[in-house]
Each structure stands twice: as C-alpha cells, then as structure tokens.
Amino acid sequence: MNLLKGQKVDITKGTSLSTLRLQFGWTFTKPGMSIDAACFMLSNQSLCERDEDFIFYGNPLSQDGAVSHLPLHGADKEAIQIVLPKIPERTAKIAFSVTIHEGEKLGYTMKDAGSLYVRMLNGDNGQELFRFDYGSDLTKETAVVAGELYKHQGEWKFNAIGSGFHGGLAALCTSFSLEIEEDAEPEAAAAMEAVSPLAPIDLRKKIVQMALEKKQLTSVMARVGLVLDITGSMHALYKNGTVQEVVERILAVACKFDDNGALDVWVYDNDFSRLPPATENNFDRYVQKHVMNNKDIHKLGRNNEPPVMMDVIRKYTVEEDSPLPVFLVFINDGGVVKPIKKVIIDSAVQPIFWQFVGIGNSDFEVLKQLDTMEGRLVDNANFIHIKDIASISDEQLYHLLLNEFPVWLKEAANKRIIRK
Known part of the structure; x- marks a missing residue:
C-alpha cells in the first residue's frame, strides 16, 4: 500500500x-x-x-x-x-x-x-x-x-x-x-x-542478550566460530562491506557466549584459511585487513566445504579439546558439495552444532536435507535461507540463528556429547 x-x-x-x-x-x-x-x-x-x-x-x-x-x-x-x-x-x-x-x-x-x-x-x-x-x-x-x-x-x-x-x-x-x-x-x-x-557492537550485544533471554540461554557458555564462503560469487559482498557486517554481527554472539569474547574465523573456496580470532579490539576493518589485503588467502575459487569443516573439527576436538559446546555459523551463497553429509554425520558425536546460513537465490538442495539426514546420534545441524542478509535486522538474525541451538544442547547433553 x-x-x-x-x-x-x-x-x-x-x-x-x-x-x-x-x-x-x-x-x-x-x-x-x-x-x-x-x-x-x-x-x-x-x-x-x-x-x-x-x-x-x-x-x-x-x-x-x-x-x-x-x-x-x-x-x-x-x-x-x-x-x-x-x-x-x-x-x-x-x-x-x-x-x-x-x-x-x-x-x-x-x-x-x-x-x-x-x-x-x-x-x-x-x-x-x-x-x-x-x-x-x-x-x-x-x-x-x-x-x-x-x-x-x-x-x-x-x-x-x-x-x-x-x-x-x-x-x-x-x-x-x-x-x-x-x-x-x-x-x-x-x-x-x-x-x-553505544558503539554498534555494544548495541548488538544487547540485542543478543534479549534473544538469549527469550530462548533461556543466558547461562550457556559456548565457543563460537564463523566459516565464510569466499568463492567468486561472494566477491561483491566482500567489496560492499556485507561480509564485514556479518563478522561484527556474529562477534556479538561470541561476546555473550564465550568468556574470552573471541570469534574464531575461517574462509574457504577450494582451499581454506584459519584467520586470527575477531575480538572487540580488532574487528574494525577485520575483513579488509585479514582477507582482502592478505595475499596468502586463497580467494574467488570454487567451493569445497569438507576440508574447512575438518579443520573446524580438528581445532575444537584435538587442538583445543574442551567440555564447552561449539556454535559454528557457516555462511554459504551457493550449492555445497555432497560429501559434507558424511562430515556432518561423523561429527554428530562431537560437541559441535553446525548452523548453516544460505544467502542469495541458490537452491541449496543439499543443505535443505539437513533435518532429514539419517545416521546421526543427534541432529547436529540446521539450515536457514536468508536471501539478503544485509537487509535483515539483528533481532531477526539472532532469532533465526539461535532457534535450533537450544534443542541440540538438550539432546547433546542427554547423549553425553556435552556436559549438562
């Protein structure tokens, strides 16, 4: 109207x-x-x-x-x-x-x-x-x-x-x-x-806090990670600041979940890189400094998710084994390769919850099947599709991101994957 x-x-x-x-x-x-x-x-x-x-x-x-x-x-x-x-x-x-x-x-x-x-x-x-x-x-x-x-x-x-x-x-x-x-x-x-x-990150922490209160997660501690697609189709979103905004938005979640306030970050195409953690002290121009201006980062290739997913698992279960659960946000703007199914199934016994976020207009055929994927001890992954992540409010984004995490926490605790 x-x-x-x-x-x-x-x-x-x-x-x-x-x-x-x-x-x-x-x-x-x-x-x-x-x-x-x-x-x-x-x-x-x-x-x-x-x-x-x-x-x-x-x-x-x-x-x-x-x-x-x-x-x-x-x-x-x-x-x-x-x-x-x-x-x-x-x-x-x-x-x-x-x-x-x-x-x-x-x-x-x-x-x-x-x-x-x-x-x-x-x-x-x-x-x-x-x-x-x-x-x-x-x-x-x-x-x-x-x-x-x-x-x-x-x-x-x-x-x-x-x-x-x-x-x-x-x-x-x-x-x-x-x-x-x-x-x-x-x-x-x-x-x-x-x-x-309030600085934007402070405002976002307040909005995250409200989301945690609604979902009864205020007492939960978790490690938070972010995996970012850096294939060719993502180039415009890196240039226009959308990816930097994503880092800042997820950093606010890490600040509320993790006592050290650090967000672990990976980028991937057909290769992957583990970046320095994003914090409140270094998040300004984080993407420009650590990705776009970093010649060692492989960029704009084709997508291949299993290697970066295996590195995520290695970090949280071998290098930094901890009783704390992991909330892992995975940003992707196109189809993922089918072998990710095996990685997700195999990692169902690990304290990692995979929250996939599909952006753009792709079909996301594989990711849409996560909820019906069989052979897992618990349902350890969720998929949400947000066509334009830059236009969705922080309140809406945090509601969607945290919607399935409480269910997994309960099931993982019952199966002794994480501590109650």
Whole structure:
C-alpha cells in the first residue's frame, strides 16, 4: 500500500503485530552529502521529555529496549525498529525524521536529495505494510518529519506527514523541547550529555542478550566460530562491506557466549584459511585487513566445504579439546558439495552444532536435507535461507540463528556429547 501525504492508517487494529521496522531510503544529487534518520519518543503534548528518548546513530537504543536505530546496507539506508509491547505508557507518539548532516553549514538542502521514502515492515516476518514516498515538494529545507506513530483508543496508527523544517536537526530538537547548546554542532549537541552513546557492537550485544533471554540461554557458555564462503560469487559482498557486517554481527554472539569474547574465523573456496580470532579490539576493518589485503588467502575459487569443516573439527576436538559446546555459523551463497553429509554425520558425536546460513537465490538442495539426514546420534545441524542478509535486522538474525541451538544442547547433553 502506498500512502499519500496526510493519510492516516491503522497499524495494530485487528492484528497481533508486535514489532515494526521503519526503513528509510533516499538518493543524492551532490557528492559528499549525508542524511540521517532518527526518531523522538513523545508525550501526549508532543514533547520529548527526556534526552535519552531521542533515538539516532549516537544513541541507538532506548533505555526500555523499545526503540532502536539500525544501519542498513542496500536501497534502504537506515531503520528504526519498534517493539510495541515495550513502549512505556508515557510515550504517546513517536515522530520519525530525516535530516541532512550539517546541511546549513555545507550548503545542502532537500532539493539536493531525491527518492525519499519510508517503508513500514512487520518486524516479525518482514512483510511490507506500506510505503510512503515524500519530499517532492521540498526545496530549501534541511530536515523532514516523515511520519508519526501515535496511539488512538488503545491502538497504534501511522500518520504520513512529510513536512520540511529549516534549521536541520537543531530546529527539530527545539520543536520537541530538547535543549541544545547554541555553539555546538547540531549532531554533536543532539547526543546530549545525559546520553551514553553505544558503539554498534555494544548495541548488538544487547540485542543478543534479549534473544538469549527469550530462548533461556543466558547461562550457556559456548565457543563460537564463523566459516565464510569466499568463492567468486561472494566477491561483491566482500567489496560492499556485507561480509564485514556479518563478522561484527556474529562477534556479538561470541561476546555473550564465550568468556574470552573471541570469534574464531575461517574462509574457504577450494582451499581454506584459519584467520586470527575477531575480538572487540580488532574487528574494525577485520575483513579488509585479514582477507582482502592478505595475499596468502586463497580467494574467488570454487567451493569445497569438507576440508574447512575438518579443520573446524580438528581445532575444537584435538587442538583445543574442551567440555564447552561449539556454535559454528557457516555462511554459504551457493550449492555445497555432497560429501559434507558424511562430515556432518561423523561429527554428530562431537560437541559441535553446525548452523548453516544460505544467502542469495541458490537452491541449496543439499543443505535443505539437513533435518532429514539419517545416521546421526543427534541432529547436529540446521539450515536457514536468508536471501539478503544485509537487509535483515539483528533481532531477526539472532532469532533465526539461535532457534535450533537450544534443542541440540538438550539432546547433546542427554547423549553425553556435552556436559549438562
């Protein structure tokens, strides 16, 4: 459904919707221009009564966990995710904005931007609920209130606003009663001294923690590994930063599961390499430094999974034998060779759970058969297919990744593969 400016639509009436994602997109006509999305949690008087209720890249998670700001890497540039049951009673509205970074200072205005839109998605299943294209009537403005989520008679509705502001983020903050210092840069001042900005990895650790709580895994300790396909078809995803993002997202899981906070990493094509562990101290540009700029890494060949899988088993059962279970995430964007079946069957007696993630549009015929594969002491592998891993939220990703792991933990403990 495409909304018109000023149109209001029901969001929760007659549904069991619990999580929303508003995904924002735009284009530029001038180089060096930057736009940011944000939101304000407002009272009945349309006032942002606390500094920490302004959610943006510098304060990406509300204190109640209801609202989070997420970067995206695709046509949709940024997202605001809302967990409706967590919204506090004092919040009657949430206003969504986009602003040009230092627009007044650099001389950019909304006439230099194009294709402004916001899409609302069902955060539970990714279904698009509506799209609102706006901004064609804007000229010298440097900020826009794109829309507003508001409560009416106990249900949430959305108002498509699309109204421009002069004065950028500073003007928006003032309009919602947030005080900023006159001589401060708008984006820096908006952070507010009362807000403790979170780095992306810190935000992701919080989201992992919430996922662990839902799945009753908060007391579990595990070693975490990541195997990355680096065959020719993956080249674009390495170049555009998607693989770096995958490393950072899985590192957050390692930080919560493993007491040393290290993520073991392998890459493979028809050869494989074991990389230095990724940690919070070295994850920045990890893929560029340890893969793309490393001449010793074999890249862009054909796929051959068994050798790297055998090295994973060797590391965790011979070199570093431990009573801790292993949660191994295996990223692949095409068909795997059939001999992986034997590796998976043989390793069913080992404390390793293989979580395969298929990305892209391949058929994944072999991986789809994991759940029905016979001859194993326990079901030690799971497969999920995510066509565009860059567009899925951290919350959705962690839910999918951790969905089968608790079942395996229980079965492996009953079979004495791991300790109870």
